[in-house]
Amino acid sequence: MIKTTHVSIQCRECGHAEFEQPDNVQDDDFVKCHDCGFQIMLADLKEVGVEQVKEIVIPEVKKEIEKMLKKAFRGRLK
Numbered sequence: 287m288i289k290t291t292h293v294s295i296q297c298r299e300c301g302h303a304e305f306e307q308p309d310n311v312q313d314d315d316f317v318k319c320h321d322c323g324f325q326i327m328l329a330d331l332k333e334v335g336v337e338q339v340k341e342i343v344i345p346e347v348k349k350e351i352e353k354m355l356k357k358a359f360r361g362r363l364k
């Protein structure tokens with residue numbers, strides 16, 4: 287699941303996925319990793335996130351789609 291209301295991108299230092307962020311965080315604001323305290327600008331964090339989404343989410347989505355397609359085909363064959 288991609289969360290839009292919460293930063294769910296992994297810290298590139300420790301892999302933790304929770305960041306402290308100010309209210310109404312802007313792209314040039316810094317967010318801070320809850321775990322190791324690593325600070326990163328939101329715009330940079332988003333870029334890291336895009337890379338992670340490409341690596342993690344897309345294969346998973348593909349798997350889900352393949353599963354759905356298999357089910358759909360099975361249903362038709364009966």
Ligand SMILES: [Zn+2]
Nearest residue numbers: 297300319322
């Ligand atoms: Zn961290």
